[in-house]
Every structure is written in structure tokens, then in C-alpha cells.
Amino acid sequence: MGSKITKLFAVLFSIMLVFSATFVAEAKTSSQLQNEKEKIQNEINASQQKINKLKAEKSQQEEYVAALQGKISLLQDKLDNLESQRDSLQAEIDAIQEKIEKTAADIEETQNKIDEKKAEIKEIYDLYCQRLRAMYISGNVTTLEVILDSGWDMSSILTRAEMVKSVSAQDNATLEELMNKMQEIEKERQALAQKKIELDEDKKTLDVQKAELQSSIDEISSSKSELDAEIAECNAAIRKLDSQTSEIRETIDTDQKRIREIENEIKGAANASAPSGSYNPGSGRLSYPTSYRKISAGYPNYKSGAYHGGIDFECPTGTPVYAADSGYVSIAKTLNYSYGYYILINHGNGLSTLYAHNSQLLVSQGQAVEKGQLIAYSGTTGNSSGPHCHFEVRLNGNRVNPLNYLG
Numbered sequence: 001m002g003s004k005i006t007k008l009f010a011v012l013f014s015i016m017l018v019f020s021a022t023f024v025a026e027a028k029t030s031s032q033l034q035n036e037k038e039k040i041q042n043e044i045n046a047s048q049q050k051i052n053k054l055k056a057e058k059s060q061q062e063e064y065v066a067a068l069q070g071k072i073s074l075l076q077d078k079l080d081n082l083e084s085q086r087d088s089l090q091a092e093i094d095a096i097q098e099k100i101e102k103t104a105a106d107i108e109e110t111q112n113k114i115d116e117k118k119a120e121i122k123e124i125y126d127l128y129c130q131r132l133r134a135m136y137i138s139g140n141v142t143t144l145e146v147i148l149d150s151g152w153d154m155s156s157i158l159t160r161a162e163m164v165k166s167v168s169a170q171d172n173a174t175l176e177e178l179m180n181k182m183q184e185i186e187k188e189r190q191a192l193a194q195k196k197i198e199l200d201e202d203k204k205t206l207d208v209q210k211a212e213l214q215s216s217i218d219e220i221s222s223s224k225s226e227l228d229a230e231i232a233e234c235n236a237a238i239r240k241l242d243s244q245t246s247e248i249r250e251t252i253d254t255d256q257k258r259i260r261e262i263e264n265e266i267k268g269a270a271n272a273s274a275p276s277g278s279y280n281p282g283s284g285r286l287s288y289p290t291s292y293r294k295i296s297a298g299y300p301n302y303k304s305g306a307y308h309g310g311i312d313f314e315c316p317t318g319t320p321v322y323a324a325d326s327g328y329v330s331i332a333k334t335l336n337y338s339y340g341y342y343i344l345i346n347h348g349n350g351l352s353t354l355y356a357h358n359s360q361l362l363v364s365q366g367q368a369v370e371k372g373q374l375i376a377y378s379g380t381t382g383n384s385s386g387p388h389c390h391f392e393v394r395l396n397g398n399r400v401n402p403l404n405y406l407g
Contacts, residue, residue, distance in 0.1 A: 282347030340382025
């Protein structure tokens with residue numbers, strides 16, 4: 001009999017140990033879940049900061065690309081202007097080249113005329129020589145020798161015209177006609193030759209100007225190509241930034257999903273921490289947690305765009321913080337990176353409120369509280385940028401807009 005009683009006590013003791021271990025495990029799990037949630041939220045905040053940094057980098061890249069495109073536009077305007085000038089010069093060069101070719105043709109034609117006139121002059125000269133021979137026969141040897149010894153050289157004939165004044169009037173008229181024709185043709189040839197020289201010089205000048213313009217065009221085209229390549233690199237960098245941002249957003253979405261899961265688990269753990277005694281459930285209509293009503297950060301986002309699960313009442317450190325409704329304290333924690341010193345009150349019917357960044361807590365976990373009861377003093381503990389009271393309202397573990405419940 002005694003052995004049976006001993007065994008019964010052993011079984012009961014084992015059962016108690018199991019329940020005790022289960023309770024501790026549950027309590028530990030609740031704490032672990034809260035820490036995990038805080039850790040994930042910190043990772044989300046860090047990821048959001050990375051996104052903001054990537055956005056800033058992308059904005060800088062886009063501004064730089066816009067500046068480069070502005071430079072390219074200016075270079076293109078210069079390029080168009082220079083190409084227009086080059087085309088105009090080319091048109092002038094083509095026109096001058098056409099004139100040069102025509103002048104060369106005119107020179108050739110004039111040279112042909114000169115050759116024809118030389119043939120005529122030779123014929124006249126031969127007649128003249130015949131006359132001189134006739135004069136020789138008549139005895140005038142001196143004049144014949146002077147003229148014949150000059151040879152067939154037109155400049156000699158023209159310069160020694162005075163020497164043949166002794167010939168007849170008919171011969172003088174023939175020589176005068178010969179000289180006039182030669183002078184007229186020579187002037188025409190010289191004029192054409194001078195014109196060609198001038199046209200060649202003009203063409204050479206235009207060719208130099210065209211070469212200078214082409215050099216400027218090539219230089220600007222090279223600069224434009226370099227800017228185009230730089231823009232391509234910037235666009236590649238922007239695409240990379242977009243890809244990194246998308247990856248981080250996917251990570252944030254995954255983390256936020258996990259936080260919602262943890263909040264549901266915490267909700268169950270929080271309900272398990274209800275006091276064994278009775279407490280007055282809340283009415284569902286909440287009062288303001290402080291006498292200060294100025295909201296420095298609203299729900300659900302900060303001005304930066306990062307998620308904000310509650311509202312912040314700007315107030316000095318040490319401002320009294322009151323329970324927004326009746327209920328019991330499910331969490332009263334003095335060590336939390338994000339919330340600092342914070343309190344979570346369960347008002348029943350799935351409604352709870354949170355008060356964070358306090359400088360001092362006046363209630364403990366499991367304690368029943370009444371609406372308007374002093375529960376803490378505000379501060380700036382945890383991840384806080386200045387003294388304020390961070391206030392959250394949760395319905396079935398999910399954050400909701402507090403302004404819809406305050407009255």
C-alpha cells in the first residue's frame with residue numbers, strides 16, 4: 001500500500017514538474033518572441049534607412065544624368081552649328097572649284113587663240129621677210145640684216161620696231177596690226193592666269209577653314225561620345241540601385257510578415273499573463289494618456305516614410321502617463337532597445353494599449369489598473385529622438401490608429 005502511495009506521489013510530482021516546465025517554457029517563449037520582434041523591427045528600421053540612402057544615391061545619379069544630358073544638348077547645338085558652317089564652306093569650295101575649272105578651260109582656249117595668232121603672225125612675218133628680200137635685191141642690205149639677224153623672237157621683233165621704219169607704209173601697218181593682236185591676246189591670257197591664281201588662293205583659304213571646322217566637329221563629337229558613355233554608366237548604376245532597393249523591400253515584407261505572426265503569438269502569451277484575481281475590463285473608449293495633446297509623429301508613418309505603429313505625444317521628461325482605460329498590465333518592461341521603459345495594458349475584448357519611452361514605471365506585470373490611473377512618467381528611453389510619450393492601440397494584437405479610439 002505504501003509503495004503504491006509512493007508511486008502515486010511520484011507521478012503527481014512528475015506531472016507538476018511538467019506543468020511547471022511548460023509554464024516556464026511559455027513565459028520564456030513570450031520573452032523570446034518579444035525580443036525577436038524587437039530585433040526584427042530594428043532590422044526593418046535599418047533596412048528602411050538603407051532604402052532611404054539608396055533613394056538619395058539614385059536621386060543624385062538622376063540629377064547628374066540630367067546635368068550630363070544638358071551638356072550633351074549644348075554640344076549637339078554647337079555640333080549642328082559647326083556642321084552647318086562646314087556645309088556652307090563646302091558649297092563655296094565647290095563653287096570656286098567650278099570657277100577654277102572654267103578658268104582653266106578659258107586659259108586653254110585662250111592659249112589656242114594665241115597659238116592661232118602666232119601662226120598668223122608667222123605667216124605675216126614670212127611675207128614681211130619676202131619684202132625685205134626684195135629690198136635686199138634693190139640694195140638695202142643693212143635693214144635686211146638687222147631684222148633677219150634678230151631671229152624668230154617676238155619680243156625682239158617688237159622691241160626693234162623702230163628699226164624697220166624705213167620699210168614701206170604698207171609694211172608698217174602690217175606690223176602695227178600684228179603688235180596690237182599680240183598685246184590683246186597676251187593681256188587676256190595674263191588676266192585669266194591671275195584670276196586662276198586668285199581662285200586657287202581662295203580655295204586654299206576655304207580648305208583651311210573647313211579643316212579647322214572639321215577638327216572642332218571631331219573634338220565635340222568625341223566629347224559627346226564620352227558623355228554618352230558616362231550616362232550609360234550612370235543608368236547602369238541606377239538600375240543596380242533599383243535592384244538593391246527591390247531586394248531590401250522584399251526582405252522588409254518578409255520581416256513585417258514575421259512580426260505579424262509574432263504579435264499573434266505574443267497576444268496569446270499576454271492573455272496568459274492575466275491576474276488570477278478579478279479586474280475591470282475597459283469600456284473600449286480610451287482617454288488621452290497625457291495632458292499634452294501635441295502629436296509630433298503620427299500613425300502609420302514617420303515623415304521619412306518609415307513605419308510608425310502609434311502616435312507620439314510631445315511632452316517633457318517626467319510628465320504623468322495615465323492608463324487610457326481599465327484592465328490589467330500584461331507587460332511592464334524596463335529594458336527594451338526600441339520602446340525603452342514600456343507598459344502594455346490588456347483592456348479585454350482583444351483591445352490593448354502600449355505606453356513607451358518612459359523614464360519610470362509605477363505598475364508591474366499582472367497588476368489591475370483603472371482608467372486614468374497614474375502608471376508611469378514619460379521620458380526618452382530606448383530608441384527615442386527626444387522626450388515624448390509613444391502611444392499604441394492594438395486590436396487582437398494588430399496595431400490600429402489610436403485616434404479612432406481616443407475621445
